[in-house]
Each structure stands twice: as C-alpha cells, then as structure tokens.
Amino acid sequence: MVFSACQTLKNVPEGDFLLDRVEVRAEDRPSDIAKDELARYVHQQPNGQIFFMRFHLWLYNLGKKGKETGVSGWLHRIGEPPVIYSPALTEQSVANLQIYLKGRGFYSAEVVDTAYTRRHGRMTVRYTVRFGPPTLVDSVALRIPDSLAHSYVERQWAYSQLKPGMRLDNQTLEAERSRVEGSLRNAGFYNFSADAIGFVADTLGRGHQATLTLCIPPPNATEFSDRVLRRYVIDSINIYPKAASNRSTSAVDSTWHVRTLGRVRYLYPSTPGIRLPVVARMLRLQPDSVLRLSDVNRTQSNLLTLSLYRQAQFEFREQQFAGWRSPADSLNRLYPITCNVLLHRMPVQNYQAGLMLTTSGAIGAEGSLTYTHRNLFYGAELFELRGQASVEALRKRQGLYFKTAMELGLRATLTFPQFLFVYGLNHFAQRYMPSTRLQVSWNYQRRPDYNRTLFTGGLTYAWNTGQGSSYSLTPVEVNVVKIFRIDPAFYERISRSYLAYSYISQLVSITGLNYGYQQQSSGNRLSTSTLRASVEASGNTLWAFSKLLKRKRRDGAYTVFDLPFSQFVRADLNYANKVRIDKSNAVVFRIFMGVGYPYANSEALPIEKQYYEGGANGVRAWQARDLGPGSYRDTEFAYPNQTGDIKLEANLEYRFSLFWKLEGALFVDAGNIWAISRRDLRKGAIFHFSSFYKQVAMGYGVGVRMNLGFFVLRVDSGFRLYDPYVAPNSGRTRGQFLFAERRFTTDDFVLHFGVGYPF
Incomplete structure (x- = not known):
C-alpha cells in the first residue's frame, strides 16, 4: 500500500x-x-498502534512538513511525530x-x-x-542500636519477607521497608518513615551468596533525628467541628465554646453545628492511648463518611516533655502529643438541576431537580428530594416510526450515618462506616402498551469492610404497582399467554442483599476488576402469615389490601475487568448472569424484575427488548417488549484513543434471555441446558465516544452476526449466521446513542 x-x-x-x-x-x-x-x-x-495501525503517526503525517499553523499544525498537535x-x-x-x-x-x-x-x-x-545465576541471601541480621525500636521490630519479625535462601531483590527489600514502617507507625512511632531504614549486603568473596543486614538508621545517614524513634501517647484530643479553611488552631480565641465529651474536647465559635455524640462515634483515637497510624486513617475515613464534611485535617503537636516510662515496660518510653482535628464543612443545603440523555432502552431525555440537606437533624443526616421527568422515543419494529414513552417521578431519601434500630454496635460503627437509608418514591409511567404507577418505600443498611468490599442489606422494601390502562390490542395478545401474569396490579415486598467489590492491580498493565452480586426474595413472610391465618385465596392468590402479592427469588452476578495495555489502548470484558424464579403466590415475575436484552448497554445489534427469549421473536407487538426470567450476557470491547477528546471502540456482544415456566407458550423461549447455547445471539460493531471528563457521550453501531430466531415451520433447529446462512438486511443494523461507557 x-x-x-x-x-x-x-x-x-x-x-x-x-x-x-x-x-x-x-x-x-x-x-x-x-x-x-x-x-x-x-x-x-x-x-503507538491502534489495531495494528500507527494511527497517530498517520495523523501527524497528514500535515504539511514544516508547517505548524492551520490544519497542518492541528494535525501535528493531535498526532505523534x-x-x-x-x-x-x-x-x-x-x-x-x-x-x-x-x-x-x-x-x-x-x-x-x-x-x-x-x-x-x-x-x-x-x-x-x-539473567545468569541469582545472588541469594544466606543469613539475615538486624542492626538497630535503639533498644525500643529493636524490640518492636523483633516482635514482628515472623511477618518479615527477608528469609535465608531468598533472592537479593530490591522489590522485596522495598516491601520489607514498607512493612517495617507500617508496623512501627502502628506501634506509636508516628514520625517514623521508610527513609530511616537501610540495608547492607555483604557479597565480598562469597560468589553468588550475600549476608543481609537491616539497619535503622541507614549506614550512610549523615543526619538522623531522635524524634524518628520516639513513641507517642495521645495526651489530649481537640475537635473543631466548625473549622474555617483559612484559620488554624492557633486562631482560636477566648470567645469560643469548649465542651468535653468522653475526655475529648470540642471547640466551636457559637454552636457546634452537629450533635457531638455523632462525631464521637467516629473516633478510633482516644486520650492516653498509643498514637497509631491505622487509628488515624480509620478516624479520618469515618469522619469523611459524614456527608457534612469535605475535609478532616489532623494536626499533631508534641508537648515539651522529656518522656515518661510505662510501669509495665521499663523500655516503653512514651512521649505525649496533642491531636487536633479540624473538620471543614460543606454547604449544608444546595439545589441542583440536570438535563441529560437517557439510554436505558431507547434514546430519550431526562430533566431533574434535586434539593439536598446534609444535616437535617444536626446529626449529619443526608436528605435528598428529587423530582424528575423523562421522555423516550420508542421505535416500531417496522420502519422509522416512533412513539413516545413518558415517566414522572418523585423520590425522597434520608440517610443516617449509623444503623437505626440496631444497638450495641459502636465498635462496628468505628470500623465499617455503617449507614441507614430510608426511601420513599412515586413513579408514573406512560408507555404505548400500558400506563401504571409505582409507589416504593424501603429501609436499607449499608457498610464497607475495606479493601474494596461493600455491602447493603434491605430487610424490607414494599412496592405497590397499579396498572391503570392496557392497550386493547396488547391485552388481547398477552391474555392468551404467560405474560398476562406480569401485567397486573400487585404488591411486591422485597428482602435483599447486595455485595460489591473493586480491585486495582498496579504494574505495567493497570487492571481494574469490578464484581457486583445481589440476591433478593419476595413474598415469603406474607405467604407464611396468610397460610398461618388460613386466609382465602382470590383468583388463586393470597392478597393484601385487595392486591395479590408477588413471590419470587432473584439473583444477579455482574463481573467486569478492564486491562489498560498502554496509554492509548484498553480491553474490557464483562459477563452478566441473572435468574429469577416465581413460585407459590406468583405465576410470573413482576415487570420491573424481569430481564430484557438488547439496547445501548446490552447486545447492541438489537434494539432494547427486541431480542429473545430464546429462539422466539414476537411479530405481533408494535413495539419491542420481550422479557424473560434468565439472562446471560458477555461483552468484549477494545477501546482506543483517537485524538482530542474522541475515543473509538470495537466490540463483540453475546447473550439472550430465556423463560423458566413451562406455562410460557412462546415457542423456543424455555431455557434448556442441552440447547441454550444455540440460542445465544452474537453481534459486533464499532463505536465513537467523546470523553468530556465529567461524562461520556457515546455512539455505537451494532451489526448482527448470529441471529437465534427460528421461524415457525422452517424446519431448522437453530438460528442463522448472517452472510453465511442468510442475507444482511437493514433490520440487522442498529445505531445506539448513549451516555457513559456501556460497562
């Protein structure tokens, strides 16, 4: 070429x-x-290359040689010489x-x-x-003249990474420096740092063997302050719950109020602006306790979970005192230190208006207005009141005909920085940052096939265990679904099928548990893994009470307030992994698995708990709700509305930087939905282990994204590769590969507009 x-x-x-x-x-x-x-x-x-092509070099070469103005200059700037x-x-x-x-x-x-x-x-x-033969360590020794520091390092030596027989590796030595630093700072040596640790390796005349010595201070240290090896005890703690960003603790005057709570002093100009016991629950630091780095970090994290504060600043001031000895240990010299904690507040109240594109199924727009109060009852309670309105353009299956779907909603949430109705968990609160969220919402939906309202109220407990793990437990959530209108043609269609059980007014009570995990691995190729799992059950308690009280069924189902209640179990698993190859290229993989099973008081899952496939965040070669279930395809509904009880999906996406804020993507998607109940009469919709793999749809495509930092605008074009649809009386037992087994048509191409990355 x-x-x-x-x-x-x-x-x-x-x-x-x-x-x-x-x-x-x-x-x-x-x-x-x-x-x-x-x-x-x-x-x-x-x-650099993008898909085996030096794209940025190509851009640079498009400009005229030696010209740095106009289009040529722009090409040189966005390209790569x-x-x-x-x-x-x-x-x-x-x-x-x-x-x-x-x-x-x-x-x-x-x-x-x-x-x-x-x-x-x-x-x-x-x-x-x-590489040749490595140099191995045949013995390890300590050289720490300070007897106190020596004793603490020796106590933790069982956790050392320095072992005879190990390779003399700088990475292992650096890891050991970090371990010793953390160990000593958590033992009260707050001023200690890894710079105070050195190593001596003697290899003279020993071939590929070395004697290794850990030294504190380093052997080549010219200056070494004795403060580095002082062990501190907290003499007093002062909390400033209304600290100003332009003032320090020295700016406090005699007009400030001082209150002591549990041996901790709180200083504030007029009022503290928060109930002081709420702050006290967040403290891992206590007077007369050893100053440990882990307690400082945990206290700071706890305080920042209070929505009222944007910064928790710590100041430590040594007292002019020569030190005192603990009666329990003649070597345990402790130096008093004062801890000042300055809490800088965020605005207590604010309003926020938003307008954005939506891509939950079809392209649309959403407007919202949110009011936030970060200290509703002076306990850092976060109150949010959000009103929203959205509209979507739903495209008919045949031709470029659209009809709008509208949604109105009002939601109020109140989050407390503690567990409500649960007692005796102060230690848990200090370690795991618990919260309680109360939520009520009202939602009105108008779609071409039906109109309905959804009222929701619930209680959720959330906490973080650290190291990327988070949990939320919803002991109770109640949803009241009322359907006011069903299109006659749509109702006539579903009344003869299993779907009729989903489109009814009903009560949905839920108990659920969610788990989230995120991990980043450092190195030459940065990898980010995200795992989300959830399980929820509905109706079991109501069913048990109905059986116990021997209540009568109506139309085959128990009711509460004249509404049948749903009964099902549902579980989801979503895993995504992003590997950054270099500054311009990344590969992202995602897999999703979900299953819901109705039983006892329910014949089918509620509409909002069923799965659908396709759309901007699914298998992008199909419109939202237009794929499946299984090898089935609906040809009677004017608008796509296919749902199922099982969903399997896998996505592979190659992302690359183009120029300016533009990014590109090549992707492959695979997945489908299926039904569980044998009462579902849609041909080919039922999940069978022996044949489901023949019904996994596949698509591929290309996308362009504009990364504006605070959000991403996305356009993806999807093309069908394997269509699992099996036409009635066709004689086939599986779907067809495009081009190889059937011709490509305009229905096999879908264009999606989206906000944010698909996963």
Whole structure:
C-alpha cells in the first residue's frame, strides 16, 4: 500500500530510520519477572498502534512538513511525530536494563542489543537478556542500636519477607521497608518513615551468596533525628467541628465554646453545628492511648463518611516533655502529643438541576431537580428530594416510526450515618462506616402498551469492610404497582399467554442483599476488576402469615389490601475487568448472569424484575427488548417488549484513543434471555441446558465516544452476526449466521446513542 510504504516515512530524515519494532528476548527468565516489566526500561519505543495501525503517526503525517499553523499544525498537535532510531538511546536502554536486573538480584546478567533493518527505512531493535545465576541471601541480621525500636521490630519479625535462601531483590527489600514502617507507625512511632531504614549486603568473596543486614538508621545517614524513634501517647484530643479553611488552631480565641465529651474536647465559635455524640462515634483515637497510624486513617475515613464534611485535617503537636516510662515496660518510653482535628464543612443545603440523555432502552431525555440537606437533624443526616421527568422515543419494529414513552417521578431519601434500630454496635460503627437509608418514591409511567404507577418505600443498611468490599442489606422494601390502562390490542395478545401474569396490579415486598467489590492491580498493565452480586426474595413472610391465618385465596392468590402479592427469588452476578495495555489502548470484558424464579403466590415475575436484552448497554445489534427469549421473536407487538426470567450476557470491547477528546471502540456482544415456566407458550423461549447455547445471539460493531471528563457521550453501531430466531415451520433447529446462512438486511443494523461507557 502507498500509505504504509511511503506516507509512514514522510517525516523521517534522509539517512535516519523509523523505529519500527522493539523486541525483548529473555533467557532463563524467572516467573516473577514479566517480559512487559523488562520493556518498561527500554527508553525508546515505536509509535503507538491502534489495531495494528500507527494511527497517530498517520495523523501527524497528514500535515504539511514544516508547517505548524492551520490544519497542518492541528494535525501535528493531535498526532505523534515519528520515533527516529537513536543508537545513544539504545545504549542507555541497555544500561537501564542492567541496572534493573542487578536490582532484582542478577548481578552477572548480560544485555546485548542488536539493530537491523527488515524493511527500507525501518529499524528493529532486539534486546537479548541473559539473567545468569541469582545472588541469594544466606543469613539475615538486624542492626538497630535503639533498644525500643529493636524490640518492636523483633516482635514482628515472623511477618518479615527477608528469609535465608531468598533472592537479593530490591522489590522485596522495598516491601520489607514498607512493612517495617507500617508496623512501627502502628506501634506509636508516628514520625517514623521508610527513609530511616537501610540495608547492607555483604557479597565480598562469597560468589553468588550475600549476608543481609537491616539497619535503622541507614549506614550512610549523615543526619538522623531522635524524634524518628520516639513513641507517642495521645495526651489530649481537640475537635473543631466548625473549622474555617483559612484559620488554624492557633486562631482560636477566648470567645469560643469548649465542651468535653468522653475526655475529648470540642471547640466551636457559637454552636457546634452537629450533635457531638455523632462525631464521637467516629473516633478510633482516644486520650492516653498509643498514637497509631491505622487509628488515624480509620478516624479520618469515618469522619469523611459524614456527608457534612469535605475535609478532616489532623494536626499533631508534641508537648515539651522529656518522656515518661510505662510501669509495665521499663523500655516503653512514651512521649505525649496533642491531636487536633479540624473538620471543614460543606454547604449544608444546595439545589441542583440536570438535563441529560437517557439510554436505558431507547434514546430519550431526562430533566431533574434535586434539593439536598446534609444535616437535617444536626446529626449529619443526608436528605435528598428529587423530582424528575423523562421522555423516550420508542421505535416500531417496522420502519422509522416512533412513539413516545413518558415517566414522572418523585423520590425522597434520608440517610443516617449509623444503623437505626440496631444497638450495641459502636465498635462496628468505628470500623465499617455503617449507614441507614430510608426511601420513599412515586413513579408514573406512560408507555404505548400500558400506563401504571409505582409507589416504593424501603429501609436499607449499608457498610464497607475495606479493601474494596461493600455491602447493603434491605430487610424490607414494599412496592405497590397499579396498572391503570392496557392497550386493547396488547391485552388481547398477552391474555392468551404467560405474560398476562406480569401485567397486573400487585404488591411486591422485597428482602435483599447486595455485595460489591473493586480491585486495582498496579504494574505495567493497570487492571481494574469490578464484581457486583445481589440476591433478593419476595413474598415469603406474607405467604407464611396468610397460610398461618388460613386466609382465602382470590383468583388463586393470597392478597393484601385487595392486591395479590408477588413471590419470587432473584439473583444477579455482574463481573467486569478492564486491562489498560498502554496509554492509548484498553480491553474490557464483562459477563452478566441473572435468574429469577416465581413460585407459590406468583405465576410470573413482576415487570420491573424481569430481564430484557438488547439496547445501548446490552447486545447492541438489537434494539432494547427486541431480542429473545430464546429462539422466539414476537411479530405481533408494535413495539419491542420481550422479557424473560434468565439472562446471560458477555461483552468484549477494545477501546482506543483517537485524538482530542474522541475515543473509538470495537466490540463483540453475546447473550439472550430465556423463560423458566413451562406455562410460557412462546415457542423456543424455555431455557434448556442441552440447547441454550444455540440460542445465544452474537453481534459486533464499532463505536465513537467523546470523553468530556465529567461524562461520556457515546455512539455505537451494532451489526448482527448470529441471529437465534427460528421461524415457525422452517424446519431448522437453530438460528442463522448472517452472510453465511442468510442475507444482511437493514433490520440487522442498529445505531445506539448513549451516555457513559456501556460497562
């Protein structure tokens, strides 16, 4: 191609070479050193690629050579200039790799570079790494003259990463420095830092063996303050619940009020602005206790969970005192220190108006107005009142005909920074940041096929256990669903099917548990994993009481306030993993599994608890609610409205940066929904383990996104690859691959507009 052969070298000077490829070959590479890790130390890397194409170099070359104004200047700014092969930088890369390998314990490692041209004007550089034998530690010793610090390090030595037989590896040494620093700071040595730790490795005349000594202070330290090895006890705690951002504790005057609560002093100018016991519950620090870093961090996290505060600032001031000894330990010298906590408040009340696109199923718009009060009862209670209105354009299956769906809603939530109605959990509150949310809402929906209202009230407990895990427990949630209008043609259609049981007025009482987990792994390729799981049950308590009281059924179901109540169990699992390959490329994978099962008092899941497939956040080659269930396709409903009891979905998306704020994506989606009940007469809708894989729809597509930082605008075009639909009397037992088994039509292409990433 003329583009690849000539245009790529357009801005490469005569006699120079474009750096086309860098290879790192490692011989005898240990399992804990990845090849990607070695590549980080190569100073010169080729121009970045997007799907095997040097897109940003191509943009740069589109501009006129030497012109930095107008369109050419813009192309040069958003593009990437060619990387010119440099022998000097190659030599520097060799030196970098050798330094790195010595730091990992391979002192006799060799790095050899080879540069050669495989194509005209392009240079490939190969780095061959020979690790050789590692240097191993045969003994470990401590050199800590301070007897107090020595005793605490020795107590925790069982957790040390320094063991005889280990490789003399800088990463292990750095991990040990961090461990010792954390151990001592959690033992009261608050001023201690990892900089106060050094290592001496004696390899003289020992071949590939070394004697390792951990030293505090480091052997080459020229200045070392004795404050680093002081162990502190909290002498007093002062809390400033109304601290001003431009004032310090020294600005407090005699007009301020002082109140003591549980040996902790609270200082404020007129009123504290919050009930002081609420702040007291958040404190892990106490007077006369050892100053531990973990207690400081936990106290700060707890205070910031109070919606009233934007910052919790800690000041520590040593007292002019030579130190005192604990009666229990003659070496346990403790130095008194004062802890001042300055709490900077957020605005107590505010209003927020919003207008945004919606993509829950079809393209639409939503307007909202939210009122927030962060201290409703002077206990950092967060009150939100939100009103919203939205409209969606629902497209008919045939042609470009649209009809609108409208939704109005009002929601009030009140969140308390503690567990309500649960007592004796003060220690739990300090560790896990619990909260209680009360919520009531009213919602009106007008869709082409029906109108309904939904009233909801519920109680939810939430808490975080740290390390990325969070939980929420909903012991009670009550939903009252009232359907006021059903389109006659729609009702005639569903009255002959299993779907009729979903479109009824009913009461839905729910008990549920949700779990969330997020983890980020550092390294050359940043990976972010997110897991969300939920399980909920409905109607069991009401059913048990109805049986116990021997209440009469109406139309085969027990009722409460003349409304039948639903009874089902439902569980969802959603896992997503994002791997950033480099600054311009990332791969995201997601899998979703969900199942709901109605029983006893219910013949079908309520509408809002059923699953649907397709749309901007599902299998994007289908409209929302237009796929499934199974191999079934509805041809009678004017608007897509297909739902099911089981949902399986997998998505793979390759994301890449284009220029400015624009990003691109290539994606593959697969999934479908299915029904459980044998009473569902839709042909091919029932889930069967032996054949469900034949009904998994597949699609692919391309997308463009505009990342504005605070939100992302998205356009995705989806194309069908495998359609699971089996027409009646066709004689087929599975769906069809497009192009190979049937022709492509306009219905096999869908364009989606979205806000935010799909997952």
